[in-house]
Amino acid sequence: MSESSGGWLGDAGSALRAAPSTAILPTARALLAVYVRASEVTLLLADYGLSVLQPVTHLPHTGIPIPVREGAPAGRAFSAQAAVLEVTAVPGVVIAHLPVTVRGDRLGVLSVRMPEPDREAPQVLELAAFATALGHELIVAERATDLYLQARRRKRLTLAAEMQWQLLPGRGLVRQEYALGAHLEPAYDISGDNFDWSTTEDALTLTVTDGQDHGITAALLTNLTVNALRNARRAGVSLEEQAYLADQAVYGEYEGRRYAPTLLLHFDLITGRAHAVDAGSPQLFRLRHGMVERVVFDVQMPLGMFEDSEYRTQEFDIEAGDRLILVSSGVHGSASHDGGAFGERALRETIAAAGRSCPYDAARAVVDGLTQHHSGELPADAAVVCLDWRGRQTHPEQ
Numbered sequence: 337m338s339e340s341s342g343g344w345l346g347d348a349g350s351a352l353r354a355a356p357s358t359a360i361l362p363t364a365r366a367l368l369a370v371y372v373r374a375s376e377v378t379l380l381l382a383d384y385g386l387s388v389l390q391p392v393t394h395l396p397h398t399g400i401p402i403p404v405r406e407g408a409p410a411g412r413a414f415s416a417q418a419a420v421l422e423v424t425a426v427p428g429v430v431i432a433h434l435p436v437t438v439r440g441d442r443l444g445v446l447s448v449r450m451p452e453p454d455r456e457a458p459q460v461l462e463l464a465a466f467a468t469a470l471g472h473e474l475i476v477a478e479r480a481t482d483l484y485l486q487a488r489r490r491k492r493l494t495l496a497a498e499m500q501w502q503l504l505p506g507r508g509l510v511r512q513e514y515a516l517g518a519h520l521e522p523a524y525d526i527s528g529d530n531f532d533w534s535t536t537e538d539a540l541t542l543t544v545t546d547g548q549d550h551g552i553t554a555a556l557l558t559n560l561t562v563n564a565l566r567n568a569r570r571a572g573v574s575l576e577e578q579a580y581l582a583d584q585a586v587y588g589e590y591e592g593r594r595y596a597p598t599l600l601l602h603f604d605l606i607t608g609r610a611h612a613v614d615a616g617s618p619q620l621f622r623l624r625h626g627m628v629e630r631v632v633f634d635v636q637m638p639l640g641m642f643e644d645s646e647y648r649t650q651e652f653d654i655e656a657g658d659r660l661i662l663v664s665s666g667v668h669g670s671a672s673h674d675g676g677a678f679g680e681r682a683l684r685e686t687i688a689a690a691g692r693s694c695p696y697d698a699a700r701a702v703v704d705g706l707t708q709h710h711s712g713e714l715p716a717d718a719a720v721v722c723l724d725w726r727g728r729q730t731h732p733e734q
Contacts, residue, residue: 344371345462349469353390354654356502357477359616361392364446364470368383370458374450375429379436379470380410381444381488384501384603385523386700389414389445401490409433410445417442418693419460428452432460434467434472439519440510442696443471495586496527496555503562505533508696513605514540516722517695521703522714526553528604529664529717533563534569538605541569542567545719546597553594555718561596561639575602579613579639579647586640599662603654608727611649618719619668621687623659628684631660656727661687661698666718667706678709695722 348367355363361379363471368374380389380402389410391399399649404411409422413427413433422431430452446467453459474484493501500520505571509516518531528547533540545561564585568578579600586596597616604610612620614633631652637645654660668683686705690698699720 341408345465348594349464352469352473355473357480358483358582360470360473360477362543362714364466367449368448368463368466372446372448372450372453372463376447376449378447379444380414380447381436381484381490382414382495383490384497384521385490385521386442386507386519386696388490390487390490392484392565394546410447414442415446415697415711418723421460421465424449432463434460434464436467436471436616437508437694438468438471438475440508440515441506441686442508443474443532446470449569454673466497486634491524494525494551496551497523497525497557500526500528500530503530503532503559509535511535513726514553514603515695515707515724515726516542516721517697517699518719519696519699519703520720521707522716527551528558528667530558530562531662531718531719531721532565533721534566540574540603540605542603542662544599544664544721545717546617546664546666548594548596557586557590557594557596560589561598564639565598565600574646574649575600575611577614579615580634580645583615583637583639583641583647584643587643589643590640591692592641592643595636595638597665601662602700603725603727607653608654608656610654611651613647615647617665619663619665621661621663622654623661623687624655624657628687630684654725657699659687659692659695660725661702662719662721664717664719664721665700666716667712667720669704678706682709693722698722 359397362508365377368377379392380431380729382463383390388403390401390402393399402410404409405415410433413420413435418431419437425671432448434446437447478484507518522729527550530545533542545558561582564582565578568581599618602611612633615636616638620631622629633650636647691699699722702720703718
């Protein structure tokens, strides 16, 4: 069926929204069979480690995974965040691999086998828009079904990891003023390290929390800490008050026996001013003009260590083009089996070597460097968040 200028997209989007949560993929297949004469449609979702793409098939078992980094067309589409057309052995037939990404959060790839599009036809752009619409519906569907969450798993998560992944805001966010990418390892056995963010029209709040202890004990502490910070943030109080209220919540539960080192950052998107509350051990590094430096704050008490701790904010310098890397102590304080620490020098070199790769890849590069340091197995959780700061563009009056 031929439709001009993407006119079919509105009807297709309505059909996706009307589909039951468990029938989104069959609905997409039926729509693409009609509108682009697709003979096969596969939805590939990124696993928790962002290392493979897994087909949504008959669950709880998924199909054969496709490595992200070994040059497969679907992997290239996911890594580059761009459509890739794969030529097949059948003349006139191609497979279009389209990133499924929602506001910077990479979910996976939609692969569509179909007749080769006309060079003049806008079909690939239309398909890319369809893949984005599909991504929105998948996020909504996860409220009602485990189908798509199960498809992302190469193996069973520990209970602590299950709790932590459900707590995260996503693994990426893109706006005009900034782009975020984050990574957690070990993906299937993480205990307590966490990152969180929230954006408004004029501000971004970003936190990294170190998981103390192991397993469920660490996950429960982190869940309390993150939800206490969210509760305070949603009450509209200042950054230091958010830290204070979370500190009270954690101390009220554990009375100082357990605590949660946390770095809180707040960015004003109008003025470009940035503030921090350093309540513990996560660290911040800044890449500017090819030079990497650690941004050092006055360290204050971890959340929940003492009753009635008071917190104060510090302003720090940020300018358009800066890259900020936040790391938990599982990164900067990690020691290998022979006692050698990963260390600030190695961390600086890894950040510099990542260059201007996208925030996702930069965060992953730090974890990869840490994994190599430990010969493939991390002794503790590692959380990395990369923020590329562009700032708000202002246009003078004409």
